[in-house]
Amino acid sequence: xxxxxxxxxxxxxxxxxxxxxxxxxxxxxxxxxxxxxxxxxxxxxxxxxxxxxxxxxxxxxxxxxxxxxxxxxxxxxxxxxxxxxxxxxxxxxxxxxxxxxxxxxxxxxxxxxxxxxxxxxxxxxxxxxxxxxxxxxxxxxxxxxxxxxxxxxxxxxxxxxxxxxxxxxxxxxxxxxxxxxxx
Ligand code: IMP
Numbered sequence: 672x673x674x675x676x677x678x679x680x681x682x683x684x685x686x687x688x689x690x691x692x693x694x695x696x697x698x699x700x701x702x703x704x705x706x707x708x709x710x711x712x713x714x715x716x717x718x719x720x721x722x723x724x725x726x727x728x729x730x731x732x733x734x735x736x737x738x739x740x741x742x743x744x745x746x747x748x749x750x751x752x753x754x755x756x757x758x759x760x761x762x763x764x765x766x767x768x769x770x771x772x773x774x775x776x777x778x779x780x781x782x783x784x785x786x787x788x789x790x791x792x793x794x795x796x797x798x799x800x801x802x803x804x805x806x807x808x809x810x811x812x813x814x815x816x817x818x819x820x821x822x823x824x825x826x827x828x829x830x831x832x833x834x835x836x837x838x839x840x841x842x843x844x845x846x847x848x849x850x851x852x853x854x
Pocket of ligand 1: 680735736737738739752753754756778810811812813814826838840
């Protein structure tokens with residue numbers, strides 16, 4: 672089975688492909704612009720993207736939207752994670768967290784799938800903490816400052832396989848793979 676994954680993020684694509692391969696599902700990366708609406712709800716952003724992209728591509732496809740939610744910052748940056756990463760980045764988040772003891776944060780992922788008969792969303796999340804300094808050079812985005820619960824390494828210090836045992840994205844894609852397999 673082959674499904675298009677519309678994304679411009681190679682890391683996301685490789686992480687998702689590794690999960691889907693275990694279920695004998697092939698992902699193909701499709702680098703086209705994803706229409707995005709502004710919303711506080713990742714699910715709404717993904718639904719809107721799915722409907723718009725399907726009318727262009729007309730083939731079974733998947734998209735994903737994710738974000739980092741930090742409790743001490745009232746769950747900022749959340750759905751604005753991409754913009755915040757581009758503007759202030761990991762160092763900016765560390766500065767905002769300076770002197771704050773409550774380091775609790777989570778990553779959330781919403782994966783959406785659409786074909787001629789179905790439109791469905793799957794969610795995954797991982798709890799953890801914002802590190803006190805950036806560590807590691809693997810992965811992407813906020814990986815160097817996020818330590819999953821129960822671990823001492825940040826995501827950026829882990830191999831992709833290690834990150835995939837724990838990550839929000841892996842959890843959401845596993846749910847999609849299991850649903851496709853049942854179908
Ligand atoms: P997107 O809108 O789904 O591309 O993700 C929004 C932003 O959240 C990205 O630009 C990253 O900065 C951050 N993000 C999402 N998933 C991850 C992850 O697995 N690791 C690190 N940062 C992530």
